[in-house]
Amino acid sequence: MSNSNGTVRIGVYICHCGSNIGAVVNCPAVAEYAAGLPHVAVSRDYKYMCSDPGQELIIQDIREHKLDRVVVASCSPLLHEHTFREALAHAGLNSFFLQMVNIREHDSWVHSDHAAATAKAQDLVRAAVRRVVLHKPLERRQVDIDASVLVVGGGIAGIHAALTLANAGKKVYLVEREPSIGGHMAKFDKTFPTMDCAACILTPKMTQVRSHKNITLWTLSEVSQVSGYVGNYEVKVKRWPRYILEDACIGCQECIEACVFKQGKTEDEFNEKLSKRKPIYIPFPQAVPQMVLIDPDNCIQFKSGRCKKTCVEACGERKAIRFDQQEAIETIKVGAIILATGFKTFDAKRIPDYGYGVYPNVYTSLEVERLVNASGPTAGEIVLRDGSTPKAVGIIHCVGSRDERTNRHCSRVCCMYSLKLAHLIKEHTGAEVFNFYIDMRTPGKGFEEFYQQLLNEGVHMVRGRVAEVADWALDPSEEGKLVLRVEDTLAGFARRIPVDMVVLSVGLEPQEDADEVRRLFNISCSPGGFFLERHPKLAPVSTFTDGIFLAGCCQGPKDIPDTVAQAGAAAAEALALIDAGHVEMEPNTAHVIEEECSGCKTCLPMCPYSAITFKEEEHHAWINEVLCKGCGTCVAACPSGSIVQNLFEDEEIYEEIKGVLNYA
Amino acid sequence: MSTTKPTQKSYLYFPGCSLRATGKAYEESMLELFQRLEVPLEELDDWNCCGATSYMAIDEDSAFMLSARNLSLAHQAGGGRDLLAPCAACYLVLRKTQDYAQKYPSIGREVADSLKTAHLPAMNSVKVRHPLEMLYNDVGVEKLRGKVARHWHGGHIACYYGCQTVRPYSEVDKAYNPTRMDELLRAVGIPTVDYSLKTKCCGGSLTGTIHDVGIRLNYVLLKEAVRKGAQAIVTICPLCQFNLDTYQSEISKQTKEHFDIPVFYLTQLLGWAVGGDVDKLGLQRGVSGRKAIKDWMMSHEGVESYV
Numbered sequence: 005m006s007n008s009n010g011t012v013r014i015g016v017y018i019c020h021c022g023s024n025i026g027a028v029v030n031c032p033a034v035a036e037y038a039a040g041l042p043h044v045a046v047s048r049d050y051k052y053m054c055s056d057p058g059q060e061l062i063i064q065d066i067r068e069h070k071l072d073r074v075v076v077a078s079c080s081p082l083l084h085e086h087t088f089r090e091a092l093a094h095a096g097l098n099s100f101f102l103q104m105v106n107i108r109e110h111d112s113w114v115h116s117d118h119a120a121a122t123a124k125a126q127d128l129v130r131a132a133v134r135r136v137v138l139h140k141p142l143e144r145r146q147v148d149i150d151a152s153v154l155v156v157g158g159g160i161a162g163i164h165a166a167l168t169l170a171n172a173g174k175k176v177y178l179v180e181r182e183p184s185i186g187g188h189m190a191k192f193d194k195t196f197p198t199m200d201c202a203a204c205i206l207t208p209k210m211t212q213v214r215s216h217k218n219i220t221l222w223t224l225s226e227v228s229q230v231s232g233y234v235g236n237y238e239v240k241v242k243r244w245p246r247y248i249l250e251d252a253c254i255g256c257q258e259c260i261e262a263c264v265f266k267q268g269k270t271e272d273e274f275n276e277k278l279s280k281r282k283p284i285y286i287p288f289p290q291a292v293p294q295m296v297l298i299d300p301d302n303c304i305q306f307k308s309g310r311c312k313k314t315c316v317e318a319c320g321e322r323k324a325i326r327f328d329q330q331e332a333i334e335t336i337k338v339g340a341i342i343l344a345t346g347f348k349t350f351d352a353k354r355i356p357d358y359g360y361g362v363y364p365n366v367y368t369s370l371e372v373e374r375l376v377n378a379s380g381p382t383a384g385e386i387v388l389r390d391g392s393t394p395k396a397v398g399i400i401h402c403v404g405s406r407d408e409r410t411n412r413h414c415s416r417v418c419c420m421y422s423l424k425l426a427h428l429i430k431e432h433t434g435a436e437v438f439n440f441y442i443d444m445r446t447p448g449k450g451f452e453e454f455y456q457q458l459l460n461e462g463v464h465m466v467r468g469r470v471a472e473v474a475d476w477a478l479d480p481s482e483e484g485k486l487v488l489r490v491e492d493t494l495a496g497f498a499r500r501i502p503v504d505m506v507v508l509s510v511g512l513e514p515q516e517d518a519d520e521v522r523r524l525f526n527i528s529c530s531p532g533g534f535f536l537e538r539h540p541k542l543a544p545v546s547t548f549t550d551g552i553f554l555a556g557c558c559q560g561p562k563d564i565p566d567t568v569a570q571a572g573a574a575a576a577e578a579l580a581l582i583d584a585g586h587v588e589m590e591p592n593t594a595h596v597i598e599e600e601c602s603g604c605k606t607c608l609p610m611c612p613y614s615a616i617t618f619k620e621e622e623h624h625a626w627i628n629e630v631l632c633k634g635c636g637t638c639v640a641a642c643p644s645g646s647i648v649q650n651l652f653e654d655e656e657i658y659e660e661i662k663g664v665l666n667y668a
Numbered sequence: 669m670s671t672t673k674p675t676q677k678s679y680l681y682f683p684g685c686s687l688r689a690t691g692k693a694y695e696e697s698m699l700e701l702f703q704r705l706e707v708p709l710e711e712l713d714d715w716n717c718c719g720a721t722s723y724m725a726i727d728e729d730s731a732f733m734l735s736a737r738n739l740s741l742a743h744q745a746g747g748g749r750d751l752l753a754p755c756a757a758c759y760l761v762l763r764k765t766q767d768y769a770q771k772y773p774s775i776g777r778e779v780a781d782s783l784k785t786a787h788l789p790a791m792n793s794v795k796v797r798h799p800l801e802m803l804y805n806d807v808g809v810e811k812l813r814g815k816v817a818r819h820w821h822g823g824h825i826a827c828y829y830g831c832q833t834v835r836p837y838s839e840v841d842k843a844y845n846p847t848r849m850d851e852l853l854r855a856v857g858i859p860t861v862d863y864s865l866k867t868k869c870c871g872g873s874l875t876g877t878i879h880d881v882g883i884r885l886n887y888v889l890l891k892e893a894v895r896k897g898a899q900a901i902v903t904i905c906p907l908c909q910f911n912l913d914t915y916q917s918e919i920s921k922q923t924k925e926h927f928d929i930p931v932f933y934l935t936q937l938l939g940w941a942v943g944g945d946v947d948k949l950g951l952q953r954g955v956s957g958r959k960a961i962k963d964w965m966m967s968h969e970g971v972e973s974y975v
Contacts, residue, residue, distance in 0.1 A: 356844040
């Protein structure tokens with residue numbers, strides 16, 4: 005614990021972080037205090053320690069004052085531990101001779117009493133000074149990276165990320181749980197504000213995925229297990245049976261025609277349950293892979309075993325229909341993972357005031373997307389459930405967004421898609437269209453211009469949150485209509501607006517199983533439930549788990565251009581990682597002191613990363629340091645104290661505790 | 669299912685001012701109904717004003733104290749019995765006092781201090797209940813169905829829940845689409861209509877203060893009930909009942925539309941269905957729809973014990 009002449013020489017650096025720390029903590033006083041602590045050779049305060057001159061200060065001091073330990077009191081180590089470790093290495097010192105003290109998040113940002121905050125900073129610095137004396141030199145180890153990538157979710161985000169990687173020559177596995185890729189975008193009719201046909205721009209990319217030699221596409225599949233670590237993930241993928249032999253089906257769909265059901269009887273999920281499908285079906289005309297599937301819950305052969313199997317007859321020699329197909333598990337090795345698991349739309353039934361599920365002519369925006377779509381249930385006709393054309397339509401914005409009762413976040417896309425639907429409804433039906441909004445949010449490229457265009461088209465804009473959609477009539481003009489009651493906050497009075505059709509612009513929410521997926525991939529969620537990025541500004545597609553990246557709406561609501569941009573960024577990050585060929589592993593891992601291990605096996609089931617194995621012949625536990633993430637669980641669990649974790653040795657922690665308590 | 673009957677749970681009963689005045693029919697019919705259902709009820713001894721409406725609006729602290737005294741007395745009455753508050757305003761203010769005393773330490777301390785000064789025990793642990801929820805959960809739809817003694821041949825009913833029993837506390841029923849009154853009435857053979865205004869405002873005391881607004885709100889409620897095919901309205905709040913019942917002739921005059929439909933308490937209809945004495949259900953007290961009340965409920969003694 006000392007350099008050549010037997011003494012330890014510590015440099016202490018107190019950062020002002022501009023006024024972030026300096027305005028609350030008296031940094032010069034802390035530096036002065038630290039100068040008087042044992043072993044401290046240099047103690048300074050500086051405006052920005054993370055800046056180049058700040059780092060240079062440390063490097064020079066190490067050289068001039070022959071420092072062999074460094075304490076930096078600044079922000080969270082999450083932010084700049086790496087920066088300062090590099091500075092130490094640059095000066096020729098082992099980078100693990102550093103200890104950081106967080107006097108920003110843990111002190112200046114959470115306290116207002118300046119004197120007490122300064123005293124706390126001094127306590128924390130004293131603890132770090134006593135701890136760092138015991139630090140040992142450690143080395144990072146290098147591990148090779150598997151050059152393939154797993155993309156989870158086949159919406160536009162997953163599709164774009166997969167194609168970007170595959171075009172760069174990387175092997176990609178694209179896993180999608182629905183029978184076709186395409187995601188929500190495949191359900192849309194037009195895209196705002198350019199009014200490109202969604203299918204026209206999406207389907208070429210979908211077919212590229214299918215035909216790309218570097219992409220393995222697995223639909224009706226779900227990741228069931230993830231193990232390993234950055235660069236070397238082992239992933240198990242569960243593949244549900246399609247009951248169709250993928251290599252044999254040519255997508256002729258003659259089997260659908262031949263099915264014993266003359267009419268579909270099952271609610272069609274792709275059409276938002278606005279139409280019926282048969283038990284053997286293709287989700288939508290441009291589905292990729294272009295092949296049918298069987299829904300065993302509704303197929304007579306599966307339910308009774310006594311169907312005439314006219315579908316098998318129609319398929320003939322191709323013999324693609326396989327009622328005996330079983331679930332299968334595929335195991336793959338990948339270097340990086342991109343999560344593009346998307347979103348779900350808000351369940352409008354949660355706001356009973358708007359009558360969704362009560363009044364048949366209250367629709368969700370996604371249902372209207374299907375109605376207006378040429379391949380939808382009405383072949384593009386916007387008609388009510390009784391087949392008539394609406395003469396007046398009300399579109400309610402922010403349903404399940406910006407609402408204390410449901411979701412507080414803005415879903416970002418609803419203003420624009422509501423305008424788009426208003427335009428399409430007016431164009432298709434000539435109806436009077438009313439948009440009820442809280443604020444119009446049109447900040448994207450060409451968005452405000454589109455809003456202006458809609459105003460010129462004569463769409464009515466009413467600023468106010470709708471109180472209720474009801475069927476009670478005050479006068480004959482309201483009979484048989486849905487009445488929207490709303491305070492028009494620009495006109496300054498309450499209004500009753502009778503319409504024939506109500507469209508609820510439902511917000512975007514995390515997927516139902518986002519929390520399970522989060523646990524599966526060992527990442528975090530933001531308070532709203534969307535996946536948490538590593539840093540909101542500087543690492544927006546990374547996660548806290550190395551090698552796992554985010555793309556699209558699983559990270560938060562966003563529109564198609566933003567999703568595609570983010571998917572490209574995630575692909576680039578994954579490429580940068582795997583093209584490096586190897587990763588450096590942090591050395592804060594645990595190891596077993598073999599002579600002291602009693603072989604009780606207590607630690608084995610504790611490890612969340614399956615890094616511990618038991619060596620039967622030698623009768624002791626052994627930790628694979630490549631798999632170990634340094635969580636410390638086994639260290640705490642070991643009854644004989646024979647597991648030691650680098651950088652977190654008992655002596656180091658005790659010394660830190662004694663230091664903070666000022667205990668001799 | 670099971671034939672062995674557990675000992676019937678007994679309840680404390682908080683009448684409040686309404687049930688002794690304009691809402692007399694509510695009390696009468698409830699007592700008759702509970703007797704038929706063999707539900708023991710004991711009036712809370714020495715109860716005082718619940719602290720609702722004007723008190724709550726003008727001096728919240730006093731309202732909490734008044735309410736707390738009643739809760740404390742209920743606690744003192746012992747037996748771990750629940751306190752039944754049929755008036756919606758009483759129910760809400762008692763429930764709110766408990767909630768606020770727990771949620772806001774300053775209110776809790778103030779209430780506790782004043783109870784101590786009055787040498788009263790703390791008010792916690794008493795459960796405040798409303799008859800609708802109590803009938804639904806403790807008596808149950810099935811038991812009521814089994815107790816039916818009269819066959820309904822009257823009109824369809826619009827169930828009007830009002831605001832105070834379902835919001836902000838939703839223990840009595842769902843906040844925006846309550847259905848328990850409908851379920852109970854259908855169980856005893858009385859048909860109800862789908863009434864989308866079931867939790868909208870009856871005007872409360874506005875009929876007395878800003879009369880025009882109060883009248884208009886009641887007009888909307890009546891008109892929509894009739895439009896939905898209802899020939900009567902049923903309520904669980906004395907103020908709702910009063911407003912809807914007594915202003916029908918005035919509304920008819922103003923709007924040139926004719927309204928003359930009965931406005932019942934839930935306990936009147938249930939009490940009638942389970943064979944309650946028609947003279948003890950307060951049916952003679954209703955102002956509107958007199959003919960319907962007579963035709964449906966008072967002149968068909970012959971069909972009484974058909975079970």
